[in-house]
Amino acid sequence: MTTVYLSRRVSAISPSPTLAIDAKAKQMQAEGKDVVNFGVGEPDYDTPAHIKESAVKALEAGFTKYTPVAGIPDLKQAIAAKFKRDSGLDYSLNQIVVSVGAKHALYNAYMALCDEGDEVIIQHPCWVSYPEIIRLAGAVPVAITTDERKGFRMTAEEIEKRINPRTRVINLNSPSNPTGVVYPPEELEAIADVAVRRDLFIVTDEIYDQLVYDGVKQVSIASFGPEVKRRTVVINGVSKTYAMTGWRIGWAAAESELAKAMGDLQGHVTSNPTSLSQKAAVTALNGPQEPIKAMVEEFKRRRDYMYARVAAMPGFSCRRPDGAFYLFPGLAGLVGKSVGGRVIRNGDDLSQAILEQALVAIVPGSGFGSPQHVRLSYATSMERIKEGLDRIEALLKGAS
Ligand code: PMP
Ligand code: GLU
Secondary structure, three states: OOOOOOOHHHHOOOOOHHHHHHHHHHHHHHOOOOOEEOOOOOOOOOOOHHHHHHHHHHHHOOOOOOOOOOOOHHHHHHHHHHHHHHHOOOOOHHHEEEEOOHHHHHHHHHHHHOOOOOEEEEEEOOOOHHHHHHHHOOOEEEEEEOOHHHOOOOOHHHHHHHOOOOEEEEEEEOOOOOOOOOOOHHHHHHHHHHHHHOOOEEEEEOOOOOOEOOOOOOOOHHHOOHHHHHOEEEEEEOOOOOOOHHHOOEEEEOOHHHHHHHHHHHHHHOOOOOHHHHHHHHHHHHOOOHHHHHHHHHHHHHHHHHHHHHHHOOOOEOOOOOEOOEEOOEOHHHOOOEEOOEEOOOHHHHHHHHHHHHOEEOEEHHHHOOOOEEEEEOOOOHHHHHHHHHHHHHHHHOOO
8 A cells, every 4th residue: 555645744734623613514414413503704695696696797708718817907906996995005906916715815925925934923813724824835833822811912012022033924813813803003003113113024814804893993004104015915805795705716915026926926826716706806896885784784783692692601701802703702611610521621622512412513712722712603694693502501501
């Protein structure tokens, strides 16, 4: 039998835990089990009809060939207009690279920015794919651990303390997955100041920028002047805002030299993102934005409900999220207790117990660098949220 040789590069990565939980929940559902899925961060809505129609029209018109690698001009134009409209940022078309989802845009950014052994400062908890993407680019993620007491945010001072000659990039994500935290403008400005003074780049993932509640406004760190904008890569996409996860359109905006490098890399790896999806993304960005407002209203309603119930459950401590569609409670009050016959040491144990005993899929915090937490997504219907929380509550009532 031949032993498969795997490169060190891929041997070092682990599968995406968020996608793995989703696959497991879906498999259990296919086996006939009534699983409530609080696992994956994916809007439960269908893509709005007018967006779907534009892809159908493009298909019928034969828009089925290669496009420019970094995206069609009308999509780049729509992205530039979105940057102006929502963040007051001016980007020219040669500063925008459209990719196969925001994940791909992040990959391009780190591949273009990092050399072997470079360091990237990143907060924990953080979204599962950042450390893996950073390592794939040969760089080293340097974690700053945050928790509820610190509002789940790293400070400019903490960042500055971690800088050494190998430091290259600061990774930001606001609104954040998994905590839902939105960085206030003055804290972003302080971080921008560190980046400029210490000659660092910033990769800022703003994919949840439209999903903010209670009048909180997401501000892009690139908007604090030309010096910081020059050294920032802004990542965004249509997946979350327009319920278009399967269409796979995301983008990066950066200084033209850096954008060109990302486009050149993409030209050898995937070429252009799917032609029809690009047309649909133009319609999403340029078309009516009312469907988003309704969606945000509904997410807020769900957040309020889920937060109130989880915060009241014994054993959980919870910070109210300002954006995205996740709750990230700590479970210190459950450690050492027995839940559904399993002694709880951490979020992995608790997630396992809740999946097996209550048939509710949640994500352990370990994948986000925070093992004493769990993540619950409220990107599912109110009815399912009620059902899932009833089941978790009933299970936890029996904890001893
Ligand atoms: N960034 C964050 C913070 C996310 O939660 C996700 C999850 N989808 C992505 C990027 C990836 O987005 P996309 O589906 O567009 O690749
Ligand atoms: N980002 C979403 C999540 O965290 C989707 C899955 C993934 O891409 O990780 O659940």
